[in-house]
Amino acid sequence: TKLQNMSNSYNPTHMLSASNTAPSTTRYPGATAPKSFDTYTDFATYISQRQCPTCHVPFLSRSSHIAALFQPWATLQAPLTPRVTCRSCSKATCIACLDKESSRRVSHDVQGTNVSWCCGRGRLFVVWILVCGFDARYCAARGRDRVAGLKNGATAAGGYGGGGRFGRAAQRDNGTGYEDGEVRAESVERRMDRFDALCFGALAKLLPSPEGTASFDGNPPGAVVSVLVNSKVLDKAAELLRNDSLDNASKRKDLYMALVGFLRVIGTHEATKAKAMYNDRVVWPDSVNILTLSFMGPGQNRSQAGSSLASGLRNLNAQSEIMLKQATKMRSEFSDQDGTDLLWLCRMISDLSTHLRIGSDRSLTTHGIVEVSDNQIWSTHAHAGLARNAMQSRPGRMKRLITEVTNLRTGLAEGIFVKHAESRLDLMKILIVGPKVCLSLLGTWPGPNWNQNQSTILQVLISIQAMIFCENPVHNEPGNSTIATDQDSRQLNAIVRALTAKFAICRWATNPPALWSEEVSHHFKRNGNTILQQVERWARDSQD
Numbered sequence: 001t002k003l004q005n006m007s008n009s010y011n012p013t014h015m016l017s018a019s020n021t022a023p024s025t026t027r028y029p030g031a032t033a034p035k036s037f038d039t040y041t042d043f044a045t046y047i048s049q050r051q052c053p054t055c056h057v058p059f060l061s062r063s064s065h066i067a068a069l070f071q072p073w074a075t076l077q078a079p080l081t082p083r084v085t086c087r088s089c090s091k092a093t094c095i096a097c098l099d100k101e102s103s104r105r106v107s108h109d110v111q112g113t114n115v116s117w118c119c120g121r122g123r124l125f126v127v128w129i130l131v132c133g134f135d136a137r138y139c140a141a142r143g144r145d146r147v148a149g150l151k152n153g154a155t156a157a158g159g160y161g162g163g164g165r166f167g168r169a170a171q172r173d174n175g176t177g178y179e180d181g182e183v184r185a186e187s188v189e190r191r192m193d194r195f196d197a198l199c200f201g202a203l204a205k206l207l208p209s210p211e212g213t214a215s216f217d218g219n220p221p222g223a224v225v226s227v228l229v230n231s232k233v234l235d236k237a238a239e240l241l242r243n244d245s246l247d248n249a250s251k252r253k254d255l256y257m258a259l260v261g262f263l264r265v266i267g268t269h270e271a272t273k274a275k276a277m278y279n280d281r282v283v284w285p286d287s288v289n290i291l292t293l294s295f296m297g298p299g300q301n302r303s304q305a306g307s308s309l310a311s312g313l314r315n316l317n318a319q320s321e322i323m324l325k326q327a328t329k330m331r332s333e334f335s336d337q338d339g340t341d342l343l344w345l346c347r348m349i350s351d352l353s354t355h356l357r358i359g360s361d362r363s364l365t366t367h368g369i370v371e372v373s374d375n376q377i378w379s380t381h382a383h384a385g386l387a388r389n390a391m392q393s394r395p396g397r398m399k400r401l402i403t404e405v406t407n408l409r410t411g412l413a414e415g416i417f418v419k420h421a422e423s424r425l426d427l428m429k430i431l432i433v434g435p436k437v438c439l440s441l442l443g444t445w446p447g448p449n450w451n452q453n454q455s456t457i458l459q460v461l462i463s464i465q466a467m468i469f470c471e472n473p474v475h476n477e478p479g480n481s482t483i484a485t486d487q488d489s490r491q492l493n494a495i496v497r498a499l500t501a502k503f504a505i506c507r508w509a510t511n512p513p514a515l516w517s518e519e520v521s522h523h524f525k526r527n528g529n530t531i532l533q534q535v536e537r538w539a540r541d542s543q544d
Contacts (some may be wrong), residue, residue, distance in 0.1 A: 037223035040230060043128055044294035046121075052086035053098045059084045060095075066291065070133035074195065079114035080130060080202055082122030096121035106214075110201040111194075111254070117206075120216040124223060127206045128290070131231045134199045135289030138232040141192065142286045193255045196236060200258035203233065204265045207272065220271050228266070229275050229282050231290045234309060237263065238281060241312030245456070246319055247403045250342040260348050263309065267356045277356070281306035310358050317353040319406050320346035326402040333399035342403075368412035369405065370419050372515070377421040377429060380515055387427055401425040404457045411458045416465055417519055428457075431516050432465055433523065490541075497538045505531060 037043040050059050060066055065087075072078035085092045093099045097119040107116040117123040207228070208220040228234065240259055243249050249256050267277040283306040288298060323346045327334050334343055352358075378384050405425055408418055415433035512520035524531070 037124065037221040039226040040128070040223055040290060040294050041297075043124060043221075043223040043227070047095070047125065047128070048295075050095050052089060052091060053093060054091045055086060055089040057086060057088040059086065063291070063295065066129065066132060067136075070129055070136075073113075073130070074133055074137065079116060080110075080126055081114070081116050082118070082125045094118055094122050096125055108205045110205060111198050111258075113198055113202070115202045115205050120214065120221075123206060123216055124221060127203065127224065128227055128294075130199060130202060130206070131227055131233060132289070132291040132294070134196075134236075135232045135291065137192075137195065138236060139286045139289055146286075193252050197255040197258040199233070200237075200255070200262040204258070204261040207265050208269050209265055210269050220269075225272055225275050227290055228272065230284065230293055230303075232284075234276060234281050235283065235306070237309055238306060238312050241309065241316050243316070245403075245407055246316075246323055246342060246346065247338075250338070250345045253341050253345060256345055257348065260352050263313065264352055264355065267310075267352075276309070278308055278310045280308055310356070313349070313353060313356070314358050317349055317358065319409065320349040320353075322406045322409055323402065324350065326406070330398050330402070333396065333402070336396075339399055368414075368417055369408045370417075371422050372419050374421045374423055374427075376515055377419070377424070377427045380513060381427055381429065384427075387424065393426075398425065407456065407458050408461075411462075413462055413465055416461050417516070418461075419515060429515055430461065431519060432461065494538075494542045497542070501535050501538070505535070 037046065047060055048058070051057060052059060060069070069084065073080055082094045082096055083092050084095045094102065099118070101119040101122075103118075105116055105118045107114060109115075115126070117126055208217045208224060210217070212218070237259060240249075240256065263277070266272040283304045284293075284298070285301050288301050324343065327339075327343055327346075333339060378387075381387065402425065405420065412418065417431040419429050421427040508520055509524050
C-alpha cells in the first residue's frame with residue numbers, strides 16, 4: 001500500500017488535477033495582473049485571472065484545467081498554441097491578447113507538431129504551460145523509478161550486471177525475463193525521448209533568440225528566466241550531458257539534436273545565458289515543479305545548487321574531441337551509418353562548444369587513463385603472445401574500442417588507472433585501488449553475463465571498485481550474501497585483511513611492477529600514514 005501511494009503521488013494527472021478548487025493566490029493578497037512579469041508567480045497570477053471575452057468565465061480556474069490543456073500536447077495530438085477553448089461557450093481565443101494580435105501569428109514546425117503564437121504574452125504562456133507539463137512528466141518518471149527500486153531492492157552480489165544503473169532494464173520488467181525487460185525499458189525510453197525532444201525543440205523556438213526581431217526577443221520578461229531556471233528542463237538537460245556513452249547518445253540523435261539547439265539558444269541570449277547556462281543550476285526536490293511553485297510556492301522545500309550546464313557540456317566536449325581525433329586514424333571503422341551518426345554528434349557538440357566558447361577540461365582527458373609505448377605493455381602483458389597472433393580485427397571492433405577508451409577518459413572513478421598500448425587499444429593494463437571481487441559480469445557467478453552489445457569496460461571497472469569500498473566487503477562476495485553470524489563475518493574479514501596487507505600493500509610497496517611504479521609511489525607517499533594506521537587497527541581487531 002505504501003508503494004502504491006508513493007506511485008500515485010507521482011502520477012502526472014494526479015499531480016496536476018488533485019485540487020478541484022481554484023489555484024491558490026493567497027500568497028499574493030489583492031493580486032492584480034502586473035504590468036510586467038518578473039517571476040513565474042507574476043505570470044501565474046495573470047493567467048489565473050484571464051477570462052473568456054464572450055461569457056467572462058475564467059479560462060484556467062482550476063489546476064485540473066491546466067492538466068486537461070496540456071494532455072493533448074503531451075500525446076502530440078494538438079498544436080502548441082496560446083489559443084484556449086472556453087469550457088462554457090466553446091469559443092477559442094488567445095488567452096493573452098484575446099485575438100487582438102492574431103494577424104501577427106508566428107508558426108514553426110517542430111518534429112511534426114505546430115508551435116505558434118500571436119503575441120509576446122501568448123508566447124510566454126506556451127513556454128509556461130509546456131514547462132508545467134514537462135515537469136509533471138519528469139517527476140512522474142522519477143517517482144516510478146524510485147518505486148521500482150524499492151520493489152526490486154539491491155541485487156545481492158551481482159555487481160552492475162544484475163542491478164544498479166546498468167542493470168535497470170532488467171529491474172523494470174518485474175520478473176518476465178531479462179531480455180523482455182530490456183525491450184520494454186527501451187520502448188519506454190524511446191517514447192520519453194520523443195517527448196523530451198519535442199519539448200527541447202519547441203523551447204528552442206519559443207525562448208528569446210538573439211537573432212529574433214520581436215520585442216520578446218530583444219527585451220524578454222524576467223519570468224522567462226524565472227520559469228526556466230526553476231523547472232526540471234535544465235535538470236533533464238544536465239542528465240543528458242552527463243551521459244558517459246557517446247555511442248548511446250548517437251543512437252538517440254533526434255533527442256540530442258534538439259538538446260543542442262536548445263543549449264545554443266539559451267547559451268547565446270544575454271537574458272538566459274548566465275542563469276540558465278553558466279551558473280549553478282537551481283535543483284528542487286521531485287515533489288516541487290514549476291506548476292506547484294507557480295500557485296503554492298515552495299512551502300517548506302528548499303532548493304539546492306547543481307552543476308551548471310556549461311560544465312556538463314565541457315565534459316561531453318572532451319569526449320567528442322577525443323573521439324574525433326581517434327576516428328581520423330581509422331576512418332574505415334566509422335564508414336557505416338552508426339559510425340557516421342556518432343561522428344556527426346561529436347561534431348555538433350564540438351561546434352556548439354566552440355560557438356559558446358566552452359572548451360574541454362584538459363584534466364579530464366588524462367585522468368586515470370594513459371597511452372604508453374607498445375613495448376611497455378607487450379613486455380608484461382599476460383596475453384602478449386595471443387595478441388601478437390591476432391593481427392586481424394573484425395569490422396567494428398576497433399570503433400568499439402575507441403568508444404570504450406573515450407568513455408574511460410571521462411568516466412573513470414578516482415582510484416582506477418588504465419594504460420593501453422599506443423598502436424593496440426585492445427592491450428590494456430588496469431590498476432584498481434582495492435582487492436579483487438567476483439562478479440557475474442565476469443562470468444564467474446550466476447547472473448546476467450557480459451553482453452557485447454550493452455556491457456562496457458567502464459561498467460566492469462566501476463563494478464569491481466564499488467563492490468569493495470564498504471565496511472564489510474565479505475557480504476559482497478558471491479555466495480557470502482547471507483553470512484550465518486557476525487562472528488563468521490568478522491573471521492572472513494580478518495582473512496581478507498591479512499591477505500590485503502601481505503599482497504596488496506607490502507608486496508606492491510616494496511616491489512611494484514615497473515608499469516605502475518609512478519602511481520604506486522604516489523599512492524603510498526600520499527596515504528602512507530593512513531594505511532599504517534588502518535593496518536594497526538586491523539591487527540588490534542584480530543586480537544579481540
